[in-house]
Amino acid sequence: MSDKPTAVRVYLARVRTALADLPATEVEEILEDVRPHLAELEAELGEGARVEALIERLGTPESYAAELRASGGYPPAGEGAAPTTAAGPAKPRIALWGLLLSALALALLAFGAATAGRVQVLAALLLVAPVFAVSLALMLRGGVEPVLALPEVAWLRRALARGREQDEAGKLLRYFASLKPAWWVLCAVALVAFGLLLMVRQRSAVLLVPFLLLVGAAIVWAGPRVRRDRRLLWLVVPVSAFVVGSVLGGIGAVADLGPGGRTYYGPPSYSTAGDSYGNDQLTYGGRSIENVYAFDGEGKPLTEVYLYDEDGRPITLTRYGCERSSGSKQKIGEDNRFPRPKIEQGVTDNQGNYNGYNGYRPACREEAGVPFSAAIPKVTVPPASSSAPASPTPTK
Template sequence: MSTQNPTAVRVYLARVRSALADLPESEVEEILEDVRPHLAEMEAELGENPKVDALIERLGSPESYAAELRASGGYPPRPADAGDKTTVLKVKTGIGGARFAFWGLVFSVGGFALFGFAAAMLIRMGPLLGLLFIAPVLAISVIYVARRGVAPIAELPEVVKLREIATSFQANRNGKGLVYFRSLKPAWWVLCAAVLVVFGLLLVLRETGAVLLLPLMLLAAVAVAWAGPKLKGDRRLLWLAVPISAFVIGSMLGGAGAAVDLIAKRSYGGSSYNGYPPSSGDTYGNPQLMYGNQSVDNIYAFDAEGKPLTGIYLYDEEGRPLSTTRYACEKGTGEKRKIGDDNRYPRPQIERGVQDYDGNRDGYNGNRSYCQEKTEVPFSAAIPKGAPVPPSSSASPPSSSAAPPPSSSTQPPR
């Protein structure tokens, strides 16, 4: 490109200069010198003899571009002309939309990070449905910045205050940390795209319904990889790249939490802190026995002749009691309540329902709940004829000496 700017770039710079006319001339020249290389690159991308409209489509209006230069350089907003009633009216009518667009972005960032964290922590697509409530807010914000640009947003008092805080922080820290993070931007956008693709594939492996979600994940990956590198030239893309980045950060934190939880479960999968085997719990965390993938609420034992045994105490091979929660009926309220944990079986069956005041079950006049404990065995067992006989029954008759008393850990059946 020659040292003389093409007509479109020269016209665009002239309008930018006019929008910065309230600043000292030396500072305006310094600002324009900084942006000329960027406009030269843009001109090269647009081809030969680009029109001003093409530059405006890529960068926004020269006035909004000048406002972004003010914001990035820490300059105050352009003072409004007190005599120009049209300008004052536009500012008053546009500030509501600008504020909605800004806080819509903030709200979307928080929501995307939160739901991304929850979905990755659970490895479920259910939490991602919450994004449906955020999408309309973000869509309205995107439509605003696409039409009006970011200049009205840059002039909001809260945005100016945040920019001052960021400038002060950068000055106090000498900007080293910020410069370092800025240097990582190209790699960050690639990482975001990779995380989105991997997360989508994990959801598909976990839930078949996530196949419908995978195209959206791929689309988001392409969008962030495309929009990220162009943020410097078009700040409107912040409303696309920043929420996706927040989602990636939240999902990465959630994935880390899920990994820590999985490692902890595997580390303590064989034993618990007190030396007892790990127990499965019901909805309220009470201990339960498991047979395969099903919980066992009660255990019935029978002798070789098929007679039920009562008062049986269960232990594992290391002498540890197989205790579960025991329930009983509360007489005052007729409710089922927990009375403790032990390893004695079988337990009474708890039957609950409603009855009327005459005692009729499932009545409709004056219904009240009832609770009943049933101790009978609900089924009979047919012991196979070829079942092995316990050694005690096939041994010689016992001697006249008294048998040793049972140990304290095992009580005789009652």
């Protein structure tokens, strides 16, 4: 390998000098971001390209450095870097960890929603929003430089820099870096797919779809610009975490549909069959069951009976009732309490008689009680075996 400096190395050396007043870790990050672009430009100009050719295309290294300062939110040369804060790193650290905690919460939220197929979006966002709002406000007020100058961030950057210097690790990091443009598009597609999946399983999620479309468009715009403006991290980090959580949850949901996995979503039932409204049904012998009646050993009907399966899960069915104003049968909820009132639909006549001869208005009524009697067979308990030991007779 020749030791003769290339045009890119000379150009970047002058850019580094123009940025010398910034923190060293910041300068290295900036140069690492722009180096691939300059290398592509040098290759386009051909072998033996001179610094003058780069200056003709990009301007002087000093003016290029000024553009990098402006796009990254750094102060102009001579004004000095923004102070970390007069009170120490407390506020920048809150901004950083608020961002990370919000991202983690969004990842868990997306994972649970994709796995279970439903989520209380508003309640979940109300828990995450205050933490994220505080983090964002502190970053916007104090700038991103104090956050990037924190020891934990500097340690992470040094670790990444060491990784780039290693052959295998450097190749892997560069490979992942090359996938960034596709990642932002994937994020947008995953957000839209996530919203449509929730909308299919939970109709109220339709209100979330326009918001996810907007976030998807924002991430496609902000992703490629995050290298030049680190403030956009407060958008791309939470969105990326949300997408990772939704993808992992989606993989888990698909795995559950395979052999040995779950085949239901929401309240379990003995059959996956549903009625015309998409509600769960209990079937026996191929016939749908809407009500269950229980009797004791004497043939007396039981009320307020709650049904469970062998795993302790409630056998939940749709409950119907009469809607008085329209006189029709309506769904009023779901539970596992039996027996239910029998719902009858008919008409009323001018005198309000149910199913009168001159009926003209639909009517509905609920009839409690058991519509039949049951003969409970007597079970004869076989006598105890003669080999069994006799019970001792109590003595007074």
